[in-house]
Amino acid sequence: MPAADEGVADADADASAGQTGRPATAGRRRVSRRTLLAGGGLAALAGGGTVTAAALRSDGRATASAVIPFHGPHQAGILTPRQQHVRLAAFDLGNRTDRGRAAALLLRWTSAAEHLTRGEAVPAELEPPGSRAAETGALDGSAPARLTVTFGLGPTFFDRTGLTAARPATLAPLPSFPEDQLDPARSDGDLLVQIGADDAFVTAHVLRTLQRLAHGEAKLRWAMTGFTAADGRRNLMGQIDGTNNPEPARALLNGPDVPPWLEGGSYVVIRRIRMLLDHWDTLPPTHREQVLGRRAADGAPLTGGTERTPVDLAAARPDGVPVIAANAHIRLAAPASNHGATMVRRSWSFHDGLRADGTPDAGLLFMAWQSDPRTGFIPVQQRLSRGDALARYLVHETSALFAVPGGTRPGGYVAQALLEG
Amino acid sequence: MPAADEGVADADADASAGQTGRPATAGRRRVSRRTLLAGGGLAALAGGGTVTAAALRSDGRATASAVIPFHGPHQAGILTPRQQHVRLAAFDLGNRTDRGRAAALLLRWTSAAEHLTRGEAVPAELEPPGSRAAETGALDGSAPARLTVTFGLGPTFFDRTGLTAARPATLAPLPSFPEDQLDPARSDGDLLVQIGADDAFVTAHVLRTLQRLAHGEAKLRWAMTGFTAADGRRNLMGQIDGTNNPEPARALLNGPDVPPWLEGGSYVVIRRIRMLLDHWDTLPPTHREQVLGRRAADGAPLTGGTERTPVDLAAARPDGVPVIAANAHIRLAAPASNHGATMVRRSWSFHDGLRADGTPDAGLLFMAWQSDPRTGFIPVQQRLSRGDALARYLVHETSALFAVPGGTRPGGYVAQALLEG
Numbered sequence: 018m019p020a021a022d023e024g025v026a027d028a029d030a031d032a033s034a035g036q037t038g039r040p041a042t043a044g045r046r047r048v049s050r051r052t053l054l055a056g057g058g059l060a061a062l063a064g065g066g067t068v069t070a071a072a073l074r075s076d077g078r079a080t081a082s083a084v085i086p087f088h089g090p091h092q093a094g095i096l097t098p099r100q101q102h103v104r105l106a107a108f109d110l111g112n113r114t115d116r117g118r119a120a121a122l123l124l125r126w127t128s129a130a131e132h133l134t135r136g137e138a139v140p141a142e143l144e145p146p147g148s149r150a151a152e153t154g155a156l157d158g159s160a161p162a163r164l165t166v167t168f169g170l171g172p173t174f175f176d177r178t179g180l181t182a183a184r185p186a187t188l189a190p191l192p193s194f195p196e197d198q199l200d201p202a203r204s205d206g207d208l209l210v211q212i213g214a215d216d217a218f219v220t221a222h223v224l225r226t227l228q229r230l231a232h233g234e235a236k237l238r239w240a241m242t243g244f245t246a247a248d249g250r251r252n253l254m255g256q257i258d259g260t261n262n263p264e265p266a267r268a269l270l271n272g273p274d275v276p277p278w279l280e281g282g283s284y285v286v287i288r289r290i291r292m293l294l295d296h297w298d299t300l301p302p303t304h305r306e307q308v309l310g311r312r313a314a315d316g317a318p319l320t321g322g323t324e325r326t327p328v329d330l331a332a333a334r335p336d337g338v339p340v341i342a343a344n345a346h347i348r349l350a351a352p353a354s355n356h357g358a359t360m361v362r363r364s365w366s367f368h369d370g371l372r373a374d375g376t377p378d379a380g381l382l383f384m385a386w387q388s389d390p391r392t393g394f395i396p397v398q399q400r401l402s403r404g405d406a407l408a409r410y411l412v413h414e415t416s417a418l419f420a421v422p423g424g425t426r427p428g429g430y431v432a433q434a435l436l437e438g
Numbered sequence: 439m440p441a442a443d444e445g446v447a448d449a450d451a452d453a454s455a456g457q458t459g460r461p462a463t464a465g466r467r468r469v470s471r472r473t474l475l476a477g478g479g480l481a482a483l484a485g486g487g488t489v490t491a492a493a494l495r496s497d498g499r500a501t502a503s504a505v506i507p508f509h510g511p512h513q514a515g516i517l518t519p520r521q522q523h524v525r526l527a528a529f530d531l532g533n534r535t536d537r538g539r540a541a542a543l544l545l546r547w548t549s550a551a552e553h554l555t556r557g558e559a560v561p562a563e564l565e566p567p568g569s570r571a572a573e574t575g576a577l578d579g580s581a582p583a584r585l586t587v588t589f590g591l592g593p594t595f596f597d598r599t600g601l602t603a604a605r606p607a608t609l610a611p612l613p614s615f616p617e618d619q620l621d622p623a624r625s626d627g628d629l630l631v632q633i634g635a636d637d638a639f640v641t642a643h644v645l646r647t648l649q650r651l652a653h654g655e656a657k658l659r660w661a662m663t664g665f666t667a668a669d670g671r672r673n674l675m676g677q678i679d680g681t682n683n684p685e686p687a688r689a690l691l692n693g694p695d696v697p698p699w700l701e702g703g704s705y706v707v708i709r710r711i712r713m714l715l716d717h718w719d720t721l722p723p724t725h726r727e728q729v730l731g732r733r734a735a736d737g738a739p740l741t742g743g744t745e746r747t748p749v750d751l752a753a754a755r756p757d758g759v760p761v762i763a764a765n766a767h768i769r770l771a772a773p774a775s776n777h778g779a780t781m782v783r784r785s786w787s788f789h790d791g792l793r794a795d796g797t798p799d800a801g802l803l804f805m806a807w808q809s810d811p812r813t814g815f816i817p818v819q820q821r822l823s824r825g826d827a828l829a830r831y832l833v834h835e836t837s838a839l840f841a842v843p844g845g846t847r848p849g850g851y852v853a854q855a856l857l858e859g
Contacts, residue, residue, distance in 0.1 A: 102638065150719040153676030153726070154734055159669045217523065217638065218667035221789035222674060225798060229719055240791035242663075246639035248580050253643060255574030298571040298650060305574070313575055368642035369790070370661035377646060 053121045055146055083160040083215075087134045089424045090281040092431070094167030095363075095386055096265045100213040103243040103365050104220040105287060105382060106227070107171070107206025107417065108235040116178045120436040122234045123168065126210070127430035129230055130166035133223055145232045155222045162216035166223065168431045169209030169285060169419030177207055183435060185276065187284065187389055188420045194402040197413045203239040203289065209419040211285075211384075217244070239415070241289060243365025243382040253366050253379050254297055254410070256309060257316035260324055268361040268386035270423075278435035281423030283386045286360075286394040289367070289415040292380040297410045308406040310347030318347060330354075346407040349400050360385035360393045380411070390418060474542045476567055504581040504636075508555045510845045511702040513852070515588030516784075516807055517686045521634040524664040524786050525641040526708060526803060527648070528592070528627025528838065529656040537599045541857040543655045544589065547631075548851035550651055551587035554644055566653045576643045583637035587644065589852045590630030590706060590840030598628055604856060606697065608705065608810055609841045615823040618834045624660040624710065630840040632706075632805075638665070660836070662710060664786025664803040674787050674800050675718055675831070677730060678737035681745055689782040689807035691844075699856035702844030704807045707781075707815040710788070710836040713801040718831045729827040731768030739768060751775075767828040770821050781806035781814045801832070811839060 085093045110119060129139045136159070139152055175184035190205070210227055212220045220242075228237050252258045268283045275282075297305070302313060310328065311318055318328035320340050328347055332340040341348050352359055363386060368379040387393035401408060422432045506514045531540060550560045557580075560573055596605035611626070631648055633641045641663075649658050673679045689704045696703075718726070723734060731749065732739055739749035741761050749768055753761040762769050773780055784807060789800040808814035822829060843853045 148720075150716075151723065153719060155672050155674055155676040156670065157676070157735075158671060159667050162668055216668040217665035218670065218787060221665070221787065221800065224789070225674065225715060225800065228798065236796055237792050242789070242791065244638035244642070246580050247583060247637040249577065249639065250579060251576050253576055253646065255576040255578070294646060295571075298574060299569075302572065314578075366639060366642065368645070368663070370663065371658050375657055377649065379642065379646065 053117075053124055054142060083162050084135055085161075085163050085165050087131050087166070088426055091269060091424045092165075092167045092282070092421060093134070093424075094165035094211050094213055095268065095283055095421065097163070097165050097213065099245050099363055099365070100163050100165070101215045101245055101247055102213065102217045102220045103382070104210075104212040104224045104240060105243065105384075106210045106212070106224055106240040107238040108208040108210065108231055109238045110174070110177045110207045110235050111233070114177055114234065116180065116436055118234055119174070119178045120430070120433070122231060123432055123436065124430040125230050126166075126168060126227055127425060129226060130168075131427075133226065134161055134164045134166060136161040139226060139230070143230060145230060145234065148229075148232045150229050150232065152226070155225075156219065159216060159219055162214040162219050164212070164214040164219055164223065166227075167209075167211040167213075167421060169211070169421040170432060170435075171206050171209065171417065171419050173205065174207045178436070180435065183276070183438065185279065185420065187391060188418065191286070191390070191416055191418050192395065192399075194398050194413070196402050196408055197416065199416050200414055203241075203415040205417050206238045206419075208235060209285070209287075209417070209421075241367060241382055241415075242369070243367045245365055252292075252364075252381055253294065253368065254292055255305075255313060256311070257324060258364065259362060260311070260316050262362055263359040265361045265363075265386070267359060268388060270388050276435070278422050278432050278438070279420060283388065283421045284390050284393075285419050285421055286383075286385045286387070286390055287415070287417045287419075288383040288413050290381045290383050291378065291412040291414050293410045293412065294377050294379060307342055308346060308410075310341045310345035342406065344404050344406040346401070346405050349405050350397060355397050355400060356392070358393050358397050360387045360397065362386075386421075474538075474545055475563065504583050504585075505556055506582075506584050506586050508552045508587075509847055512690060512845045513586075513588045513703070513842060514555070514845075515586035515632050515634055516689065516704055516782075516842065518584070518586050518634065520666050520784055520786070521584050521586070522636045522666055522668055523634065523638045523641045524803070525631075525633040525645045525661060526664065526805075527631045527633070527645055527661040528659040529629040529631065529652055530659045531595070531598045531628045531656050532654070535598055535655065537601065537857055539655055540595070540599045541851070541854070543652060544853055544857070545851040546651050547587075547589060547648055548846060550647060551589075552848075554647065555582055555585045555587060557582040560647060560651070564651060566651060566655065569650075569653045571650050571653065573647070576646075577640065580637060580640055583635040583640050585633070585635040585640055585644065587648075588630075588632040588634075588842060590632070590842040591853060591856075592627050592630065592838065592840050594626065595628045599857075601856065604697070604859065606700065606841065608812060609839065612707070612811070612837055612839050613816065613820075615819050615834070617823050617829055618837065620837050621835055624662075624836040626838050627659045627840075629656060630706070630708075630838070630842070662788060662803055662836075663790070664788045666786055673713075673785075673802055674715065674789065675713055676726075676734060677732070678745060679785065680783060681732070681737050683783055684780045686782045686784075686807070688780060689809060691809050697856070699843050699853050699859065700841060704809065704842045705811050705814075706840050706842055707804075707806045707808070707811055708836070708838045708840075709804040709834050711802045711804050712799065712833040712835050714831045714833065715798050715800060728763055729767065729831075731762045731766035763827065765825050765827040767822070767826050770826050771818060776818050776821060777813070779814050779818055781808045781818065783807075807842075 085097055087093060125143050129143055132139050144150060172188050172190050175181050212223045214220045250257050270279050270282050306313055316324035317326060320329040320332040328341060330341055330348055334340060348354060363384045365382040367382050370378055372378045385394050425431055506518055508514060546564050550564050553560050565571060593609050593611050596602050633644045635641045671678050691700050691703050727734055727740060737745035738747060741750040741753040749762060751762055751769055755761060769775060784805050786803040788803050791799055793799045806815050846852055
């Protein structure tokens with residue numbers, strides 16, 4: 018339950034004690050965490066303070082195996098092996114937002130995520146000023162189940178907070194692709210929250226909690242629910258998922274050109290891709306394999322070997338016909354066909370029941386992590402949208418791109434270096 | 439993958455070999471399983487045959503601990519401890535249906551469920567006649583994860599199949615309750631399917647499979663997705679769920695007045711109850727406890743003890759005010775207030791994201807199992823709908839009642855004794 022005695026009094030204590038991440042920014046005037054949470058907002062940030070937090074305690078309920086550390090050079094939920102459940106949600110900031118109010122929201126969310134990922138209740142001090150809402154204890158008795166909470170910033174976040182000049186050129190809105198059928202209300206957004214866990218009740222209540230804590234500052238724009246198979250690796254079309262995924266760390270940002278708030282971060286593209294399962298299911302199995310370019314049984318390329326065998330795009334039958342068809346998905350999506358572009362796919366299945374036309378509202382919440390969408394998702398999708406044999410069984414319904422800031426250390430909050438820069 | 443060689447040839451073999459359930463009905467002419475599946479329908483049933491199936495084999499993939507036996511005196515999914523995930527779906531029969539076509543569908547579904555709950559692929563022979571669809575193998579590599587598939591019949595099933603005279607009086611449409619805000623399109627239905635498992639991918643693909651197998655015979659009317667906490671026992675309001683549930687077997691039907699097809703079966707009421715969480719979260723915690731009549735921390739009645747301590751409805755404070763308020767949920771729902779009515783609650787949380795007004799589309803998929811809704815759910819809900827303090831935080835959005843036939847033995851199918859009676 019909320020612990021009002023959990024250290025508000027020493028909110029100005031030096032948070033560098035016990036931290037393991039990057040060194041504290043030196044020589045900055047400190048702003049009280051309490052002032053920021055209480056609505057001090059931009060005024061509290063004037064001069065650029067480092068917001069600090071109370072030392073965090075563990076209440077011992079969470080078992081070690083179920084806890085994914087929240088702090089580190091990267092946000093959890095990128096390199097973390099996929100959990101069984103995800104809630105993706107985009108929030109839009111209110112009309113009266115500014116840099117300080119956005120900072121207060123991200124501090125609130127970051128602090129809440131620290132507690133929740135350890136299996137602790139959200140302290141009452143994190144409830145928004147003016148809100149009468151309070152935690153109901155729905156997670157009492159639940160382990161965090163490898164909970165990760167990952168935050169991202171959409172292109173519009175920067176305009177809304179007066180930070181347009183700080184928006185990386187890389188974070189431009191995605192272009193439209195020829196076959197897209199996008200629903201704008203379920204695309205884009207100022208802020209992304211990715212909530213992953215091995216317990217669907219945990220992801221549901223954490224989403225609810227973050228929505229409650231955003232009261233007065235940001236509204237939920239859209240939310241999506243995804244899952245993975247507990248044992249299997251297939252998607253709802255029956256395809257083995259994640260074959261030939263590159264080393265996840267290749268999606269991370271590092272180097273002199275990366276702004277400090279993005280160091281260790283990434284870019285993520287989200288596409289809700291509905292599968293036309295009624296149509297797909299009627300294809301003869303060999304036709305399905307040719308569409309993909311892989312064997313259904315084991316995921317091996319049709320040119321032979323095992324799932325991990327590189328595809329031989331040049332292989333031809335005796336009659337000269339290529340083994341991997343010219344429009345096979347595996348050919349068009351291959352790095353060799355896209356100047357070496359790589360994306361780290363970390364996708365989820367969804368099945369939201371029934372559409373008005375009676376067909377299944379099911380498919381893939383495609384998530385691609387990368388260091389630059391201009392050389393990653395964008396050229397690959399441009400190629401796929403012009404002739405991929407798989408495309409006729411898919412409908413891209415939503416689309417979004419977010420910059421995912423680097424990780425935090427105790428006392429810090431996500432995007433702090435941007436908002437206090 | 440589908441096994442075309444899986445025993446179609448001996449479809450007329452005596453299925454009583456190896457069965458462990460009730461004795462075979464003697465002296466009836468046998469109808470070929472193949473004839474029924476191929477669309478023989480009513481003609482095949484003329485004279486009332488016992489449909490038999492090939493001896494079933496296990497392909498060894500499923501681990502014993504993950505398998506809930508499909509056969510038995512009761513359908514699995516009633517007494518089975520709740521899994522982590524459920525898909526509830528109602529189907530409506532087509533306009534040209536009749537008793538034989540409904541029988542063929544239930545045989546198809548029963549046979550598919552037998553295979554799926556053992557972790558086996560659905561044999562190709564079960565695909566509907568005229569359908570070009572085939573299994574994609576999406577569950578290859580997945581354990582059944584305690585999969586149960588439970589079938590029910592709605593009041594309208596009997597009129598659609600010419601069996602109006604066989605409809606039990608108990609299976610009358612539920613009355614309307616004063617505060618209901620029902621969506622007819624997501625209420626009722628000719629047939630119920632309850633798919634439970636500890637793996638959300640399994641429940642999703644099983645729903646997809648049953649929908650595919652119903653092609654040409656029944657259309658999905660509505661589908662709902664629910665979950666339970668892996669460790670905890672609370673619902674999304676933070677209340678401990680399932681307190682004082684009666685012994686589950688009390689929901690089962692037995693005795694001389696029960697028609698043979700319902701022996702060992704039950705009646706289930708399904709209500710999608712949306713929670714007004716934005717409102718609930720703003721209530722002071724003590725107020726929440728008074729609304730319910732129980733302590734939030736441990737679920738004990740406000741009259742003391744532990745969660746399992748019986749509530750003392752007569753207890754009063756020194757000033758004469760009852761400890762359990764006159765409109766507390768626990769008082770109005772208590773068996774003592776309802777002539778001893780008992781229901782076995784086996785409910786699930788749901789969170790389908792965002793409503794158009796920005797509030798959470800979340801709550802409880804309430805399921806109450808009972809031997810007679812006229813002395814179970816109906817009087818209790820009539821009482822709750824006239825003054826339950828909890829009711830102002832809930833919206834009953836959908837409602838359905840189904841008769842759930844008894845269990846099957848190998849070679850039989852759900853509701854066989856009704857459809858061949």
